[in-house]
Amino acid sequence: MNAMERSALVNTSTEGANVNIILIGAQGSGKGTQAALLVQSLGIVHIASGDLFRAASQEQTELGKKIRSYLDKGELVPDEITVQMILNRINKPDCASGGVLLDGFPRTVAQAQALDKGLQGVGQQIDLAIYLQVPREELISRLSGRYICQAHQHVYNIYTNPPKVPGVCDIDGSNLYQRSDDRGEVVEKRLNIFFSETIRLLDYYRAENKLAEVNGKQEIDHVHMEIMKIIKNWDRSPPK
Numbered sequence: 001m002n003a004m005e006r007s008a009l010v011n012t013s014t015e016g017a018n019v020n021i022i023l024i025g026a027q028g029s030g031k032g033t034q035a036a037l038l039v040q041s042l043g044i045v046h047i048a049s050g051d052l053f054r055a056a057s058q059e060q061t062e063l064g065k066k067i068r069s070y071l072d073k074g075e076l077v078p079d080e081i082t083v084q085m086i087l088n089r090i091n092k093p094d095c096a097s098g099g100v101l102l103d104g105f106p107r108t109v110a111q112a113q114a115l116d117k118g119l120q121g122v123g124q125q126i127d128l129a130i131y132l133q134v135p136r137e138e139l140i141s142r143l144s145g146r147y148i149c150q151a152h153q154h155v156y157n158i159y160t161n162p163p164k165v166p167g168v169c170d171i172d173g174s175n176l177y178q179r180s181d182d183r184g185e186v187v188e189k190r191l192n193i194f195f196s197e198t199i200r201l202l203d204y205y206r207a208e209n210k211l212a213e214v215n216g217k218q219e220i221d222h223v224h225m226e227i228m229k230i231i232k233n234w235d236r237s238p239p240k
């Protein structure tokens, strides 16, 4: 699907949807790719908590100073402060018409509850939680198979997209290396956190009748189309 087809899909289906979405997916699930496509198709504002922390900690506001003090100490920023930061972002004018796409927060049920409470206070809510479902074994091969070239960060996967000559970039001939994040035990550890903790968000949003699950093993465009269909068919539930 090209950009024009995507925008045709949007114009006939989701205009003025103004939907607040949470994208849930493990590392390697394609969450980042799908977030970028949704921004393109919907004009939705992508709120990645990691980016917000970096931006907010540069600001000379009370909140910015607080956040910086936690980051400087290497401590986790408390949930209430993170929620406040997200609410501040949601209240900016660019989020008023198209809704937001939250990425990276919440990761736990406690965070989801804190976020719901905060949103309620400003007359907003999460409308849809979309889970990109990819089996653990698939995530492991996607992540631990990933190699990057030293010269230009071209990305390969020794299982699904190997270079012609092992260990050498097809494009510029430089050596391929594996990032420390992508090594077996680090990958296992990150996935363990996801499958023991973040996965509980599914029950939380299912109970609120907001959960949609998408098969993340399909091609990128198919996943995107399925998500677009879900958003198109979404009905705003009355605020509680």
Ligand SMILES: [Zn+2]
Pocket: 149, 150, 151, 152, 153, 154, 169, 170, 171, 172, 173, 174
């Ligand atoms: Zn390269």
